[in-house]
Amino acid sequence: MKKIAVIYWSGTGNTEMMAKAVAEGAQGDNNEVKLLSVDKASVEDVMNADGVALGCPSMGAEVLEESEMEPFVQSLEKVVTGKPLVLFGSYDWGDGEWMRDWEERMKGYGANLIAEGLIVNLEPADQNLDACKKLGARLL
């Protein structure tokens, strides 16, 4: 059994839908999955997990949401070295720049990014949710 943490920020629910599907995929046969919005999450949730999925939409101008997600991600700098990690999030008009930057940042923190960041335009359709489930399963 593995411990998986799925931690996300979502303003209008699109990334939350993705997070729920990632958590479902990570459940597997018998894994312990914590699905937490970032305001309920702590650094310990990440430290104690065997694998972590982080979700955040593109906000500002191609950045993470700044009041909750950004400081949380910053707080992970020293604790994600070697940690299996996947990233996901929804966007609208951009080209995914926020996700490319986020991936580089987490690699810079030493995280073990085990899949490409999954980006979905606005509300995820069924096939996007399937991709989210597969992403969650990659953490197992």
Ligand SMILES: Cc1cc2nc3c(=O)[nH]c(=O)nc-3n(C[C@H](O)[C@H](O)[C@H](O)COP(=O)(O)O)c2cc1C
């Ligand atoms: C304040 C604000 C800034 C945004 N900035 C961007 C952006 O820079 N690039 C982009 O592609 N989408 C941007 N979006 C669109 C969101 O990423 C998109 O609506 C996404 O689906 C929201 O996800 P959520 O439902 O999980 O909050 C922005 C939305 C808001 C409200």
